Amino acid sequence: MNNAEIVEILKRHVPASILAVEEFRGDLTVVVRRDDIVRVAEFIKTDSSLAFDLVIDVLGVDMYRPEERFEVIYIIYSLVNKRFLRLKVRLPEDTPTVPTVTGVWPGANWHERETWDMFGIKFAGHPDLRRLYMPEEFEHHPLRKDFPLMGIPDSLPLPRR
Amino acid sequence: MALESLQREGYLVTRLDEVIKWARKNSLWPMPMGISCCAIEMMATASPRFDISRFGSEVMRFTPRQCDVMIVAGTVTYKMSKVVRKIYDQMPDPKWVISMGACASSGGMFRSYAVVQGIDQFMPVDVFVAGCPPRPENLLYALMELQKKIQGEPQLGGGGSGPVHIPEGPAPSTTAQSA
Amino acid sequence: MAARNVDDTRSSAMLKALEDQDTTVAFDPLENTMILNMGPQHPATHGVLRLLVKLDGETVLASVPELGYLHRGYEKIAENGTYHEFIPHTDRLDYLSPLSNNVAYVLAVEKLLGIEAPSRAQYIRVLVSEMARIASHLVAVGSMAMDVGALTVLLWTFREREKLLDVYDVLCGARFTTSYARIGGLQQDWTPQCTAMLTQFLGEFGKDVAEVEQLLQNNKIFIDRCEGVGYLSAEDCVRMGLTGPLLRAAGIPRDLRRDVPYLVYGDFAFDVITAKESDALARFYVRLAEMKESASILRQALAKLPTGPYNAMEPKRVLPKKERTYTKMEELIHDFMLINMGIDPPIGEVYQAVESSKGELGFYIMSDGTGHPWRMKIRSPSMTNLQALPLMLKGGMISDIVAIIGSLDPVMGEADK
Numbered sequence: 001m002n003n004a005e006i007v008e009i010l011k012r013h014v015p016a017s018i019l020a021v022e023e024f025r026g027d028l029t030v031v032v033r034r035d036d037i038v039r040v041a042e043f044i045k046t047d048s049s050l051a052f053d054l055v056i057d058v059l060g061v062d063m064y065r066p067e068e069r070f071e072v073i074y075i076i077y078s079l080v081n082k083r084f085l086r087l088k089v090r091l092p093e094d095t096p097t098v099p100t101v102t103g104v105w106p107g108a109n110w111h112e113r114e115t116w117d118m119f120g121i122k123f124a125g126h127p128d129l130r131r132l133y134m135p136e137e138f139e140h141h142p143l144r145k146d147f148p149l150m151g152i153p154d155s156l157p158l159p160r161r
Numbered sequence: 162m163a164l165e166s167l168q169r170e171g172y173l174v175t176r177l178d179e180v181i182k183w184a185r186k187n188s189l190w191p192m193p194m195g196i197s198c199c200a201i202e203m204m205a206t207a208s209p210r211f212d213i214s215r216f217g218s219e220v221m222r223f224t225p226r227q228c229d230v231m232i233v234a235g236t237v238t239y240k241m242s243k244v245v246r247k248i249y250d251q252m253p254d255p256k257w258v259i260s261m262g263a264c265a266s267s268g269g270m271f272r273s274y275a276v277v278q279g280i281d282q283f284m285p286v287d288v289f290v291a292g293c294p295p296r297p298e299n300l301l302y303a304l305m306e307l308q309k310k311i312q313g314e315p316q317l318g319g320g321g322s323g324p325v326h327i328p329e330g331p332a333p334s335t336t337a338q339s340a
Numbered sequence: 341m342a343a344r345n346v347d348d349t350r351s352s353a354m355l356k357a358l359e360d361q362d363t364t365v366a367f368d369p370l371e372n373t374m375i376l377n378m379g380p381q382h383p384a385t386h387g388v389l390r391l392l393v394k395l396d397g398e399t400v401l402a403s404v405p406e407l408g409y410l411h412r413g414y415e416k417i418a419e420n421g422t423y424h425e426f427i428p429h430t431d432r433l434d435y436l437s438p439l440s441n442n443v444a445y446v447l448a449v450e451k452l453l454g455i456e457a458p459s460r461a462q463y464i465r466v467l468v469s470e471m472a473r474i475a476s477h478l479v480a481v482g483s484m485a486m487d488v489g490a491l492t493v494l495l496w497t498f499r500e501r502e503k504l505l506d507v508y509d510v511l512c513g514a515r516f517t518t519s520y521a522r523i524g525g526l527q528q529d530w531t532p533q534c535t536a537m538l539t540q541f542l543g544e545f546g547k548d549v550a551e552v553e554q555l556l557q558n559n560k561i562f563i564d565r566c567e568g569v570g571y572l573s574a575e576d577c578v579r580m581g582l583t584g585p586l587l588r589a590a591g592i593p594r595d596l597r598r599d600v601p602y603l604v605y606g607d608f609a610f611d612v613i614t615a616k617e618s619d620a621l622a623r624f625y626v627r628l629a630e631m632k633e634s635a636s637i638l639r640q641a642l643a644k645l646p647t648g649p650y651n652a653m654e655p656k657r658v659l660p661k662k663e664r665t666y667t668k669m670e671e672l673i674h675d676f677m678l679i680n681m682g683i684d685p686p687i688g689e690v691y692q693a694v695e696s697s698k699g700e701l702g703f704y705i706m707s708d709g710t711g712h713p714w715r716m717k718i719r720s721p722s723m724t725n726l727q728a729l730p731l732m733l734k735g736g737m738i739s740d741i742v743a744i745i746g747s748l749d750p751v752m753g754e755a756d757k
Contacts, residue, residue: 024688025451054594055581056693059717061706075691075704075719079578079592082599084691107581110727118415133408133756134275135240142274142416149413149420151274156239159246159283194381196388197410197753198435198517201479205505208498223383241388241409244380270428273413294516 001049001081003028009050014040022088029073029086034098037074037089041104044076044085052076052085058101058111060119064145069093070121074101074108091121100126118143185229185255186308188217192228192252194245196235199262202294203234211297216304225251230307232300236264238275242283249284257287257311259303262294269293281324290327303327373401378741380409386483386745387752389726395738403733403741405726410756418716422682423449423523424659426716431517433701433718434754436479437472439508440696442521447602448692448703449523452685453657460648461525462604467641468511468520469603469694470634471538474545475504476697477627477634484624484746485556488565493552500548503541510534523683524658525651535642545635549628566621570732570744574618580728584699584721586748589626590618596695607644608637620747627749630697657683682711691719698722698749722755 006028007021017036022029032040044052056075063069068090076085089098100123102109110132112123117131120141130136140147140155191213195203206213207221222228225248237245249258260280263269266289268278280286287310290303306325378391388409394402414433418426430445431438443465450456457465482497505515511534512518512527520527556562572582574590587594595612597605613629615622651658659678660671685707693702699721706715725748732744 025454025690027690029689053578054583056583056700056702057704057717057719059704059715061715073704075702079594084600084693086691105581106579107724107727110723114723131408133411135408142413147274147416149273149416156275157243158239158277159243161281161283161285198432200387201435202516205498205502208502209495210499210502223381236410236412238409238411240411241380244409248381270432271412271417273417275411275413296515 001078001083006050006085009047010040010044013047014043027084027086029088031088031090034089034091037087038099038101038104040087041074041101045104050078051080052078053105054079055101055105055107055111056084058108058115060115060121060143062119062143062145067092070096070119072098072115072121076105096120097122097124099124102126117141120144182312186311189230189257189304189307189311190220190222190228191218191259192225192231192248193221193223194231194233194235194248196233196237196241197264199234199264199294202297203232203261203300206297206300211301213301213304216301216308218304225249226253228252229255230257230259232259232261233265233280234261234294236269236271237277237280239277240275242277242280245280246283257307258284259288259290259300259307260286261290261300261303262292264293266291286324288325288327295327299327376738386750387755389745389750389752389755391729391741391745393733393738393741398737398739400733400736400738400741403730405729407723407726407752407756410752412757414718414757415716418713420712422679422711423685423713424678424682426713427521428517428519431519432753433720433757434476434696434698434722434751435517436751437476437697438516438518439468439472439512439520440476440694441701442519443469443603444692444694444696444701445703446521446523447694448690448705449683449685451692452688452690452705452707453523453654453683454686455524455652455654455657457525457652458649459604459646460530461650461652463641463645464526464530464650465521466603466605466608467530467538467638467645470637470641471504471507473634473697474631474638475501477631478504480627480697480746480749481552481624481631484620484743484749485552485562487742487746488562490556490559490562493555496548496552500545503537503544507534507537507541510537522651522659524654525649529650530645535645538638538642542635542639546632549631553628563621565739566624566743566747567617567619569620569736569740570747571617571619572728572732576731577618577728580731581724582699582728583724584695584697585623585626585630586618586699586725586728588613589615589622591616596693596700600693602692602694608640610637620743623747623749684711685709689715693719696721698751698754699725701754718754718757720754720757722750722752723757726750726755 003023010018017033017040019033020031044050054077056077059073061071070091072089074087112126113132115121116129117133193203260266265280268276288303288307290299292299374395376393376395380388380390390406392404393400430441433441478497478501482494485493508518509515512520574592577587577590591614593612593614598612610633613626615626655674660674664671665675687709689706691702691704693700701721702719704717705713708714733741
């Protein structure tokens with residue numbers, strides 16, 4: 001099952017949701033409309049020829065550009081076809097929210113929590129959206145480009161000597 | 162048996178605190194605060210090849226109440242610092258701290274928002290060991306330096322009260338055969 | 341146990357003295373659930389994993405793992421350094437098999453650049469990856485056996501691991517955090533001394549694994565503690581996104597070396613070990629058998645090792661040899677540019693995954709054309725595998741928690757990034 005066949009199946013069944021298709025070094029990335037991500041996810045999971053059932057990763061990217069600052073990328077693997085697929089969703093800075101895919105792939109739970117922790121991207125409908133790595137009281141989102149590498153002084157408590 | 166070895170060395174200990182110091186330094190029970198990669202080298206030091214139990218440190222008790230020396234092995238993050246300090250406070254006196262590895266001594270190669278740049282920012286340290294991770298021989302040398310410090314011998318011409326720095330590099334080999 | 345009468349004045353006065361703002365006194369312990377904290381510092385949690393467990397007596401009702409105690413900010417560090425500078429950081433991810441992390445990262449960068457390492461380098465990378473797999477499984481097997489009480493096995497497996505670490509010492513210069521792979525090839529060449537040491541290790545390895553098996557295979561205590569413990573059905577494994585020995589112990593034969601081949605794994609004949617029971621004992625045996633398969637791959641690779649260069653002929657991407665930077669002009673300039681500005685990748689994004697000993701280790705790199713990656717995401721198998729921990733613990737006993745975590749084999753350096 002090569003990239004062209006997958007794009008063709010997607011264009012046949014969910015044409016309105018596909019915004020763009022990118023190919024680089026043999027990897028296929030499909031840019032999906034933000035509100036349709038759950039529908040596309042369900043389709044590629046349940047369709048018998050695609051069968052993308054193993055969620056590999058869900059990650060966020062801070063592109064630091066004025067329009068559509070954030071991106072959320074889903075990497076899914078198909079056990080039957082033995083190949084990867086990437087879905088991409090672009091989010092604006094003022095409403096960085098995207099519907100959760102934990103209903104389709106429950107394994108995306110902690111990945112979405114990590115994306116919330118690191119970027120501040122909210123996943124609507126997530127059962128348990130709290131921080132994964134940083135302490136719960138931490139107020140910033142470390143992987144955003146405007147957060148300095150050495151951190152903000154006194155943002156994390158340290159015991160006294 | 163210990164008394165014979167003392168007599169063989171030509172003197173009989175008369176001062177009580179010399180005896181106490183000798184007993185303490187030869188039975189340092191470590192509290193392994195093994196956090197990341199250095200913990201694996203600490204486990205290797207306890208394994209049969211490098212054998213930390215020759216130095217009396219066989220029992221790596223994981224309860225702080227029974228330990229003398231805490232070996233902080235690994236990167237201490239801000240989230241973990243509270244835990245390390247709590248366990249240090251739970252250890253009874255006299256207690257010492259070996260800061261094993263570059264991460265515990267100074268933040269190591271992780272110069273980032275989440276890593277404490279050296280545990281001496283929040284707890285007193287007796288021996289710093291350099292290395293990423295330090296070889297087991299290096300950790301054993303650090304243990305020997307701590308023993309010397311406990312014995313009270315002056316280090317580097319000054320008093321024996323400051324922390325000791327073990328540099329990275331060929332440490333005196335304490336293994337019976339070379340690698 | 342009869343419920344005590346609340347109106348008993350004398351005893352209730354005593355119990356009232358115990359109560360304060362943080363404590364309530366429950367009369368019948370069996371009617372109440374308890375929340376137990378297996379803190380980040382614990383002898384059996386394989387690193388700094390915090391587990392909050394809700395107990396009814398000894399049965400686990402629910403559990404919540406908490407990560408982040410070793411979160412070092414790798415991805416932010418990657419964005420602020422060049423591609424070459426990140427190679428030592430990859431050692432510290434899965435610190436039980438550092439060489440396979442090096443190889444995984446370097447493969448991802450090479451995919452981004454569109455270059456390929458020469459054939460000899462590929463075979464050597466297979467050799468070191470399989471050695472790393474054996475080293476990591478030795479620790480996994482040893483610590484799982486230690487967690488359920490068989491302390492001898494840990495000392496035996498550490499003794500075997502020392503032999504492998506000696507080979508690393510000769511090959512890479514460091515026992516442990518090796519930083520051996522380079523973009524376009526390797527740091528230095530495989531020597532005949534390494535071949536001799538590895539052949540000797542392989543000669544003794546079968547006997548040593550047989551010793552461990554003999555100790556544990558028919559050991560009633562070990563089997564009782566591990567059989568049926570931590571069961572997770574195959575559908576649940578796929579739903580939770582598990583990979584590696586856990587997925588294979590559930591019967592699903594997914595192995596990236598076979599399914600999405602990388603390096604030269606197509607040249608080797610090896611089996612993908614699966615089991616059906618998907619419990620702690622099955623995972624243990626899958627790891628033991630995988631060690632034997634890795635030993636067989638090592639023998640084949642040693643026999644097929646080709647001669648040739650070990651670095652690609654890509655002067656603008658591959659670091660030159662240090663002796664030449666001191667004597668030749670072009671190498672000096674290239675070294676300067678590569679260290680200061682970094683390599684010159686195209687704009688794009690790639691994802692490259694390898695089958696590490698814990699599961700699928702993947703690197704997602706988005707490059708903006710400069711020498712620093714714009715985004716580097718590490719897909720860590722331990723974090724994804726830990727997601728399934730609450731499902732596995734539910735309904736078991738407290739003493740099973742340790743066996744289950746041992747069978748999951750998480751490494752917190754990887755899970756916390």
